[in-house]
Amino acid sequence: MKTETIKRKKSRRIYIGEVPIGDGAPIVVQSMTNTPTGDVGATLDQIRCLAQAGCDVARVAVPDDEAARAFVEIREQSPIPVIADIHFDYRLAIKTIHAGAHGVRINPGNIGGTDRFAAVIEAAKEAGICIRVGVNAGSLEKSLLETFGSPTPEAMVQSALTYTAFMENRGFHNYKVSLKSSDVLATVAAYREFSRVSDAPLHVGVTEAGPLVQGTVKSALGIGLLLYEGIGDTIRVSLSTSPVQEVRAAYAILRTLRLRERGVEIISCPTCGRCGIDLFSAVERVEEMLSTITSPLKVAVMGCVVNGPGEAREADVGVAGGQGQGVLFKKGKLVRKLREEEIVEVLVAEVRNMASS
Numbered sequence: 001m002k003t004e005t006i007k008r009k010k011s012r013r014i015y016i017g018e019v020p021i022g023d024g025a026p027i028v029v030q031s032m033t034n035t036p037t038g039d040v041g042a043t044l045d046q047i048r049c050l051a052q053a054g055c056d057v058a059r060v061a062v063p064d065d066e067a068a069r070a071f072v073e074i075r076e077q078s079p080i081p082v083i084a085d086i087h088f089d090y091r092l093a094i095k096t097i098h099a100g101a102h103g104v105r106i107n108p109g110n111i112g113g114t115d116r117f118a119a120v121i122e123a124a125k126e127a128g129i130c131i132r133v134g135v136n137a138g139s140l141e142k143s144l145l146e147t148f149g150s151p152t153p154e155a156m157v158q159s160a161l162t163y164t165a166f167m168e169n170r171g172f173h174n175y176k177v178s179l180k181s182s183d184v185l186a187t188v189a190a191y192r193e194f195s196r197v198s199d200a201p202l203h204v205g206v207t208e209a210g211p212l213v214q215g216t217v218k219s220a221l222g223i224g225l226l227l228y229e230g231i232g233d234t235i236r237v238s239l240s241t242s243p244v245q246e247v248r249a250a251y252a253i254l255r256t257l258r259l260r261e262r263g264v265e266i267i268s269c270p271t272c273g274r275c276g277i278d279l280f281s282a283v284e285r286v287e288e289m290l291s292t293i294t295s296p297l298k299v300a301v302m303g304c305v306v307n308g309p310g311e312a313r314e315a316d317v318g319v320a321g322g323q324g325q326g327v328l329f330k331k332g333k334l335v336r337k338l339r340e341e342e343i344v345e346v347l348v349a350e351v352r353n354m355a356s357s
C-alpha cells in the first residue's frame, strides 16, 4: 500500500515581501511577537529568534502611535517580512502601510465602518502590499450574530465573503483570509466551506489555542485536518508561551504531514521498566542542542533493544540504549558502542557533521 501524499487545493498567489503564498508555494510559517512593540530592541531580538527557528513572516501588534513609530525601525531591520496587526484604528493601518509594512492584518468588523476599510484598501493597493482579512469568532458583527444566533461557521464564512466582495469590487485582489475560532470543529468547518467558494489564499490557525500542550494538540488537529484536506497556504500555531515554540510546533505539523521539512525530527520512546539509561534528560539535551540545525534529519534516541535498534537503524543517526550504555547507528549501520555519559555528545556531533556535509 502506498503512503498518501496530500493534494493541495489551488489558490491564488500573493506575496508578503519576497515570500510567496498560495498557488502551490511551500506552506508559509508565521508567528507573532509578544514583546511591547515600542521596545524596538526586544522586538527585533524576538524576530531574529523566530527567523532562526524557521519563521518565514513575523506579525507585530501595532496598538498605538508609539508602536507605529517603532514599526518603521522594526520593519527596516527585520531579517524577515513583517506584517502590522491592527485593530480598531484604521489610521494606524495606513501609517504602517506608508512605513513600508510588508502586509497588514485587519478585522474589518472592528475598523470603524466601510469607509475606513476602503481607505485601508486604497493605501494597500497603492503600496502594492497584501491585506489579511482576519475574521474571528470572538468579534463577529452584531448583525451576523443576530441572524445566526451565535458565531457559527456559517456566520464566519458570511462575514469573510462580505469583506472579500467589498475588496474585489474595489479591484483589490491582493488579500488572504483567516476564519479563526477557539473551537477546533467550528474552525475546520468555516475554512472548509470558505475554501469551497473562494480561491483566496488562506491563513490557517486555531485562535487562542491555549498553553503549550493543549494549544499544540488543538492546533495540530485544527490545522492538521485542514492541511490534510489540502486547505491552507500559511499557518500560525497560537500558543500561550514563547512564539519560538509556535514555530517549532508549526514545523512538527508540516513535517508530520510531509508538507514541508526543516530541522531535526526526534524519534524517542516513552521508556518503560526495560530502560537502562536516563533517556528523558538525554532527549531533552539532544533536542535543545540540535534546535538550530535546519537540515531535515531523523534522529532516534531509544531506551532499549526491544524497538531501539530498529528505529535507530531507520534514522539518519540513532542510539539504542542498554544498561548504562548504548549503540550508535549511522545511516542504518551499527557504528560503535557508547558509554551512557557520552551518548548525547557523540550523537549531537554526528548529527552536526551530517548536517554540515
Ligand code: SF4
Binding pocket: 269, 270, 271, 272, 273, 274, 275, 302, 303, 304, 305, 306, 307, 308
Ligand atoms: Fe521500553 Fe525499550 Fe520500548 Fe523504550 S524501546 S519503551 S525502553 S521497550
